[in-house]
Amino acid sequence: xxxxxxxxxxxxxxxxxxxxxxxxxxxxxxxGVKALDNVDFTVKKGEVHCLxxxxxxxxxxxxxxxxxxxxxxxxxxxxxxxxxxxxGIQERKKAGISIIYQELSLFNELTVxxxxxxxxxxxxxxxAVDWNRMYEDTQKLADSLNIKINARAKISSLNIxxxxxxxxxxxxxxxxxxxxxxxxxxxxxxxxxxxxVKVIKDLxxxxxxxxxISHHLEELFIVGNRITVLKDGKFVVCxxxxxxxxxxxxxxxxxxxxxxxxxxxxxxxxVSEEVVLELKNMCNYKVSNINLTLHKGExxxxxxxxxxxxxxxxxxxxxxxxxxxxxxxxxxxxVKIKNTQDAISxxxxxxxxxxxxxxxxxxxxxxxxxxMVAISKFKEGGRIKYKSINKECxxxxxxxxxxxxxxxxxxxxxxxxNQQKVILAKWLMKDCDILLxxxxxxxxxxxxxxxxxxxxxxxxxxxxxxxxxxxxLQELLRICDNIHVxxxxxxxxxxxxxxxxxDHILHASxxxxxx
Amino acid sequence: xxxxxxxxEILKKYNLIIMLIIFIIISAxxxxxxxxxxxxxxxxxxxxxxxxxxxxxxxxxxxGGIDLSVxxxxxxxxxxxxxxxxxTGNMLGIIAGCLLGIxxxxxxxxxxxxxxxxxxxxxxxxxxxxxxxxRGAALLTTGGNPVFGLNKSFHILGGGFIFDKIAISGVIxxxxxxxxxxxxxxxxxxxxxFAIGGNSEAAMLSGINTxxxxxxxxxxxxxxxxFAGILTASWMSTGxxxxxTGYELDAIAASxxxxxxxxxxxxxxxGTFGGVFLLQIITNIFNLVGLQSYYQRIAKGLIIIFAVxxxxxxxxxxx
Numbered sequence: 001x002x003x004x005x006x007x008x009x010x011x012x013x014x015x016x017x018x019x020x021x022x023x024x025x026x027x028x029x030x031x032g033v034k035a036l037d038n039v040d041f042t043v044k045k046g047e048v049h050c051l052x053x054x055x056x057x058x059x060x061x062x063x064x065x066x067x068x069x070x071x072x073x074x075x076x077x078x079x080x081x082x083x084x085x086x087x088g089i090q091e092r093k094k095a096g097i098s099i100i101y102q103e104l105s106l107f108n109e110l111t112v113x114x115x116x117x118x119x120x121x122x123x124x125x126x127x128a129v130d131w132n133r134m135y136e137d138t139q140k141l142a143d144s145l146n147i148k149i150n151a152r153a154k155i156s157s158l159n160i161x162x163x164x165x166x167x168x169x170x171x172x173x174x175x176x177x178x179x180x181x182x183x184x185x186x187x188x189x190x191x192x193x194x195x196x197v198k199v200i201k202d203l204x205x206x207x208x209x210x211x212x213i214s215h216h217l218e219e220l221f222i223v224g225n226r227i228t229v230l231k232d233g234k235f236v237v238c239x240x241x242x243x244x245x246x247x248x249x250x251x252x253x254x255x256x257x258x259x260x261x262x263x264x265x266x267x268x269x270x271v272s273e274e275v276v277l278e279l280k281n282m283c284n285y286k287v288s289n290i291n292l293t294l295h296k297g298e299x300x301x302x303x304x305x306x307x308x309x310x311x312x313x314x315x316x317x318x319x320x321x322x323x324x325x326x327x328x329x330x331x332x333x334x335v336k337i338k339n340t341q342d343a344i345s346x347x348x349x350x351x352x353x354x355x356x357x358x359x360x361x362x363x364x365x366x367x368x369x370x371x372m373v374a375i376s377k378f379k380e381g382g383r384i385k386y387k388s389i390n391k392e393c394x395x396x397x398x399x400x401x402x403x404x405x406x407x408x409x410x411x412x413x414x415x416x417x418n419q420q421k422v423i424l425a426k427w428l429m430k431d432c433d434i435l436l437x438x439x440x441x442x443x444x445x446x447x448x449x450x451x452x453x454x455x456x457x458x459x460x461x462x463x464x465x466x467x468x469x470x471x472x473l474q475e476l477l478r479i480c481d482n483i484h485v486x487x488x489x490x491x492x493x494x495x496x497x498x499x500x501x502x503d504h505i506l507h508a509s510x511x512x513x514x515x
Numbered sequence: 516x517x518x519x520x521x522x523x524e525i526l527k528k529y530n531l532i533i534m535l536i537i538f539i540i541i542s543a544x545x546x547x548x549x550x551x552x553x554x555x556x557x558x559x560x561x562x563x564x565x566x567x568x569x570x571x572x573x574x575x576x577x578x579g580g581i582d583l584s585v586x587x588x589x590x591x592x593x594x595x596x597x598x599x600x601x602x603t604g605n606m607l608g609i610i611a612g613c614l615l616g617i618x619x620x621x622x623x624x625x626x627x628x629x630x631x632x633x634x635x636x637x638x639x640x641x642x643x644x645x646x647x648x649x650r651g652a653a654l655l656t657t658g659g660n661p662v663f664g665l666n667k668s669f670h671i672l673g674g675g676f677i678f679d680k681i682a683i684s685g686v687i688x689x690x691x692x693x694x695x696x697x698x699x700x701x702x703x704x705x706x707x708x709f710a711i712g713g714n715s716e717a718a719m720l721s722g723i724n725t726x727x728x729x730x731x732x733x734x735x736x737x738x739x740x741x742f743a744g745i746l747t748a749s750w751m752s753t754g755x756x757x758x759x760t761g762y763e764l765d766a767i768a769a770s771x772x773x774x775x776x777x778x779x780x781x782x783x784x785x786g787t788f789g790g791v792f793l794l795q796i797i798t799n800i801f802n803l804v805g806l807q808s809y810y811q812r813i814a815k816g817l818i819i820i821f822a823v824x825x826x827x828x829x830x831x832x833x834x
Contacts (some may be wrong), residue, residue, distance in 0.1 A: 207581035320720070344722040358720055361713035363780050372710055372721040375703050426721065 019078075020045040020064075020209050026075035028061055029053050035061040037233045038075075043178070048200060048210045050220040050241075053230035054253055054445035059213055062230070063180055067099045068092035080177060093119070102183040102443065103356075104163050106155045106170075113138035113151040116169045142170050147195075160306070161192030168199060172208075178205070180211040181301060185219055186443055189305045189471075190510065197223055215443060216472075217246050229253055254447055271481055273297040275332070276465050277317075277434055282326035286312035287489045289326070292467075294434065299456060299466045301476035304486030304509050310469040311353060312335060312489070314436045317467075318350045319334035319343040330434075344373065346434075349427030353438040353469075355416065359423045362412040367393040368403055369411050369422050374429040396425040401451065417448025423456060435459065437468045453479050473502055487512040522695050529660050530825050531773060531789040538796050546803040552680070554799070560682035562795040564673075564750070566788065567743040570695050571736030572766035573787040577699075578732050579712035579779025580631065580638040585740040585766060587649035588623050589759035592616035592741035594653045597662040597754025600669050609669050620630050620741025621734050623649055628733030632726040646763070653756040662754030673749030684746050688788075691739070695784045708732065712779030768815070769794055772822040793818065 021043040025421070028036040036058045043049045064070040066077070068089040077084040079095060091106045106115050113134045114121075122130040122137065136232055138151035147165050153165060164184055165514045171179045179198050185193050200210060200223050213221055215330050220227055221241055229236040229252040236252050277294040287309040294300055302310040315321040317328070319337040330336055330346045336345050352358035360369050371378065378389045391409045404414050411422060420440060437456075441449045454480055456466055476483050477500050485493040485508045493508045495501070508514050543550040568585050574581045599612030623645060630641040675683045699705035710718040711725050719725045740759075750755045771777065772793060773786025794815060801811045 318720075339724075340719055341723045341724055350720060352720055356713070358716050361710050361717050361780065363713045364709060368706070368709070372706075372718075372723070375706060379703065383697075384703065384706070 012509055018044050018078055022076075022078040023062070023066065024076045024078070026062065026065060026077070027073050028058075028065060028070060029073055033233075034370060035233050036065075036072075039230065039233070039235045041228055041235070043209055043211060044226070045209055046204060046207050047225040048204060048212055048223050050212045050214070050224040050226060050227040051230070052213070052215075052217070052220065052249065052253060054447055057253070057445075059228040059230055060182070062097060062210070063182065063213070065068065066092070066097060066180065068097075084182060091175075093174055096175060096177035097180070098176035098178070099180040100164070100167045100171065100182065100184065102186060102222075104167055106166060107161055108156040109154060111152050111297040112149055112158070112166050112169075113153055115155055115166055116141065116151075116173045117172055118170070136167065137173075141172060143200050145169070145172075147199065159192070159238075160187045161189065164188065164192075165199060168203070176208065178209045178211065180213070182213045183215065183218055183443055184212070185214055187306065189307075193219070206416070209286045214339075215445060217249055220249070221246070229340040231255065250446055253445070267455060271298045272463070276330065278327075278329040279313075279317075279334075280327040280329070282313075282323050283315060284312060284316045284321050284323050286321075287316075287486075290491055292484065294465050294467065296463050296465055298482070299460055299468060299480045301480035301483040302467065302469045302486060303471075303473060303476055303483055303505060306471065308509070309489040310486050313486075314350060314438055314467065314469060317343065317434075317436060318348060344430065344432070347432045348434045348436065349373070349430060349432035350436040351412070351420070351423045351427065351438065351440055353442070355419050355423060360411050360419055364411060365408050366397070366402070366411050366414070366422055367407040370396060370407070370425045370429060373426050374431075377429070392429060393425075394428075396429060400425055400428075400455065415448075417444040417451075420444060420448070420452065424452070433464055435464060435466045437466060439470055440468060441470070441472070449475075473505060477502060485509050524542050531786055531793070531822070534822065534825070535789055535793055535796075538800075540791060542796060542800040542803075544701075545800055548803050549800060554803075555716075556680050556682065556685070558677045558792070558795055558799055559685035559688075561799070562791050563682060563684040563688040564743045564746050565762060565769070565795075567691055567746070568740050568759075568762050569766040569769040569787045569791050570691055570784050571739035571765070573639075573770040573773065573775055573782050573784050574708060574737045576767070576770050576771060576775045576777060577708045577712050577779065577782040578729065579715065580729070580732070581767065581777070582627065582650055582733065582736050583639065583642040583666065583763045584623065584627060584645035584761035585736065586759035587646045587653065588620050588737050588740040589744035589747065589762060590653040590756055591623070591649045591656075591744070593744035593758055594662070594754045594756055595619055595655045596745045596821040597665060598656060599746045600665050600748075601662050601754070604666050606668065609666060613672075616745050617741050618624070619740055620737045620744070624734040624737025624740075625730060627737070628730035630732070632729035644674040650756075657754070657756065659756060662748075663752075665748070665752045665754070667752075669749050670752050671749070674752070684750065689744075692784050692788045699784065703730070704728065709780055712781070714780075765791075765794065768819050772819060774826055790822075805827035 019042050023041040025037065026036050026039045026387070038063060039058065043063060051059050061070065065072045068087060068091065071086040079097065084092070107118070115133050116138050117511050122133045124130045135151045142149050142151065147169070149165060155166065158166070166385065168179065182194060188196060203210060212220070214220060224241045226238060226240055227244060227249065228238040229249070231253060272295055274296040275293055277292070278490060279290050279292040282290040282416055290313055292300065302313060304310050312321065316323040317337065319339045319342050322338055328337060335346060337346065356362060367389060371389050375384065378385050390407070397404065397407055402421045402425065403418050411419060414422065440452055460466060468476060468480065481497050483495045483500065483505060484491055485505055487509060493505065493514050495505060530635065539550070548554055562675070562717025568589065572582060572585060596616035598611040598705050599615055602608070603611070627641050627645045629636050630636045671683065673684050677683060677686065699708065707723045707728050710721065710723055711728060715725050744759065747758050769790035770782060770787045772790035773783060773788070775787065797814050797818060799813055801808065801814070
C-alpha cells in the first residue's frame with residue numbers, strides 16, 4: 001500500500017522501499033559560496049551510512065538541510081516514503097530525524113532521564129510530570145541498549161562518553177528512525193568509542209538508520225556499511241565500505257594521491273642542544289612530578305587517554321592553573337607563571353583544545369583575532385595603527401593560506417581548519433618561542449591537517465619549540481621528536497623518535513605501565 | 516540583486532540615522548516649534564546628562580556586563596559635591612567638591628568591578644547592590660533633604676551657555692563621546708573590551724587581563740555617572756538625593772538602540788549618542804504637542820522594541 005502511494009507521488013519517481021532517505025539534487029547557495037551543488041544522497045533503511053569530506057565540502061550544510069535548520073534552494077527530500085516539505089526542526093524531529101551534534105546539547109544540571117524526555121515528559125493522569133515512569137522508562141531504554149548509566153544521575157557527573165549515549169537515548173525517546181551522528185568520536189577515549197560501536201550495532205538491529213560523520217577515517221571501516229564522499233559541495237562517490245580503503249577514500253576526498261603527501265615529511269629535522277624549557281617535578285591539581293626538557297627546535301608530544309593530565313600540564317605552563325610545586329625553568333631561569341600574561345611574556349603561546357570557546361572570539365573579524373595577542377606591536381604614538389595591522393594580517397592570511405573572503409570576515413564563518421590557522425597566526429604574529437598545541441587537528445580535514453603539520457615543521461626549523469597534546473597517536477608519531485605518555489596524572493613513559501613503537505605507547509597509555 | 520544588497524547595506528550602516536531623520540521629520544510636521552535652532556539647543560542640553568551616563572553604560576555593555584548603579588552613583592556624587600560647594604562657597608570649594616564627587620564615584624565603581632571580576636558576583640546582582648547602597652548613602656548625607664542655595668559660579672558647568680545658546684554640558688557630552696569613541700577604536704584597552712565581551716575565556720587565553728579591564732571599565736562608567744551627577748547638581752543649583760532615578764534603564768535603552776548587544780562584544784558610543792538623542796526627541800515632541808507624559812513612556816517602549824528588531828533584522832541580513 002505504501003508503494004502504491006509512492007508511485008502516485010507527482011513529483012518523484014519510484015522510491016525503492018529500502019531507501020529511508022533520499023535527498024535529490026540538493027543545492028544551497030550562501031553569499032559568495034555555492035555550499036551544495038546538485039548533491040544526491042541516499043541512505044538505505046537500517047544501515048550505517050558514513051558521510052565524509054574535507055571541511056567545507058558541504059557535509060554540515062547537507063545535514064542542516066536534513067534537520068530543517070536550513071532550507072534548500074532547490075532539490076527534493078524523501079524520507080520514509082514521504083516528501084519532506086521545507087519546515088522547521090521540530091517537524092523534522094517528529095518525522096523521526098534526530099541529529100546529535102559534536103557539541104552536545106544537554107542540560108548539565110538535570111538528570112539523565114530529564115534530558116532524555118525533555119521534549120516529552122511523561123505525565124500522570126492529573127497532568128503532572130510522572131517522575132517514576134520517566135526514570136523507569138529511561139532505565140529500560142538504557143538496558144535495552146546495554147548502556148550502563150544511572151537514569152537519576154546528573155549530566156554534570158557523567159563523562160563525555162556517557163553524555164553521548166544520553167543523546168542517543170534522547171533521540172530514541174523521540175522515536176527517531178534516522179539518527180545523524182556528527183563527529184561522535186572526536187572527544188571519546190578508545191574504550192568509550194568501543195561502547196559507542198556496540199550501541200550502534202544494537203541500534204542497527206532495532207532497524208534504526210544511522211548517518212555517521214567523522215574525520216577519523218579508520219572508524220568508518222569499523223562502523224560503516226556504505227560511504228558517501230562530498231567534495232567542494234559536490235557529490236563524488238557512494239560505495240560499500242569493503243570496496244574502499246583509507247587511501248582511496250582520501251583520494252576521493254581531496255583529489256590528491258596520498259603517496260604525494262607523505263613523502264616530504266619523512267626527513268628528520270635537527271634539534272639543537274639548547275634547552276628552552278625545563279620542568280622539574282612539577283605538580284598541579286591534577287598532575288604530579290612532571291619532568292620535561294624541551295630543546296630549541298624540538299617537538300614534544302604528550303599522549304594519553306582523555307583525562308590523563310595532558311592538558312593540565314599545558315594549563316600550568318600557560319598560567320591557567322598555577323603549578324603547586326616543582327620548578328619551571330625557561331632558558332635556564334626559574335620562573336613563576338601565575339597568569340596568562342606571565343606566560344606570554346616568557347614567550348609561550350597556546351592554541352587551546354576548544355577552538356570555538358577558548359581559542360577565538362567568534363563574533364569578531366579575522367584580523368582582530370589574529371592581532372589580539374600581538375596588538376601592542378601595532379601601537380605607535382599611543383594609538384593603534386590599523387594600516388600595519390591590515391598589512392600583517394594580510395601577510396599571515398597568505399602565508400598560512402587561510403581560506404576567508406577577507407580578513408574583515410567574521411571568524412565564525414570560517415571552517416574549523418581555517419579557524420585553527422587564525423589561532424596559529426595569532427601566536428606567530430607574537431613571535432613566541434614555545435608553542436603549546438592542544439589537539440591541534442581535532443575535527444580538521446586531511447588537507448588542513450597536513451598544512452598544520454607543515455607549519456609546525458617550519459616553525460621548528462626556525463628555532464621554535466612545540467609541545468603537542470593529541471589523542472591521535474599517528475599524528476604524534478609523525479611530528480614529534482619525543483613522546484611522553486601520561487596516565488592518571490603521571491608520566492609513565494618517554495619515547496624517542498629513534499625507537500617509536502606505537503604498540504608500546506598505546507599499551508602504556510591504556511594500562512598505565514610499560515610492558 | 517545588487518541594488519537589493521546596497522539597500523540592506525545602507526539600512527545596516529545607517530539604520531539609526533534613518534530612524535532619527537524619520538522622527539525629526541514627523542516631529543517637525545507635528546509641531547512648528549520643533550525644527551528650530553532654539554529647540555535643537557534645548558534638546559542638546561536636556562540630552563547631555565543622560566547622554567554622559569549612557570557612554571559609560573555602553574562600555575560596560577560592550578564588555579558583556581551591566582551597571583544598574585549609575586543613577587544612584589549620580590545622585591551620591593551630586594550630593595557630595597553640593598555639600599562641599601554649599602559649605603565652602605568659593606571657587607576652591609567648587610573644584611574640591613567636584614574632585615571629591617568623582618573620586619568617590621570611582622571608588623564605588625571599583626567596588627562593583629572587583630565584586631564582579633574577583634569575587635564572581637553576577638554583574639546584575641553586584642550593581643543592583645551598589646544601586647541600593649549608593650542611593651541610601653545619597654539620602655543619608657542630608658537626611659533626604661535637597662541642598663539649596665549653591666554658589667552661582669557653580670551653576671555655569673551644568674547650566675551655562677556658550678553664545679547664550681549652546682549648553683556647555685552639551686558640548687562636554689559631544690567631546691566625551693568623541694574621546695571614548697577614539698578610546699574604543701585606537702587603544703588596546705578599547706579593543707580588549709570587544710574581545711572580553713565576545714568571549715572572555717578566549718580573551719584571557721590571549722593574555723588580556725580580563726579582571727583588571729573589568730574593574731577599569733566599571734570605574735570609568737561610575738566616573739561618568741558621577742560627573743553627570745555634578746552636572747545635574749550644577750544645572751539645578753541644587754543637590755538632589757533622588758536625582759538620576761531610572762537613569763540606568765534609559766542608558767541601557769539608549770545603548771541598545773545604538774546597536775549594543777546585551778550579550779557583549781558589540782556596541783558603539785556614537786550609536787548610543789544617537790540613541791539618547793532619539794529618546795530625547797520623543798520626550799521633546801510630546802512636550803511640544805502637549806500630550807501627557809504617560810504617553811511618552813509607551814512611545815519609548817515601542818521605540819526600543821522597534822529599534823532592536825531593526826538591528827536584529829539588519830544583522831541577520833548581514834549573515
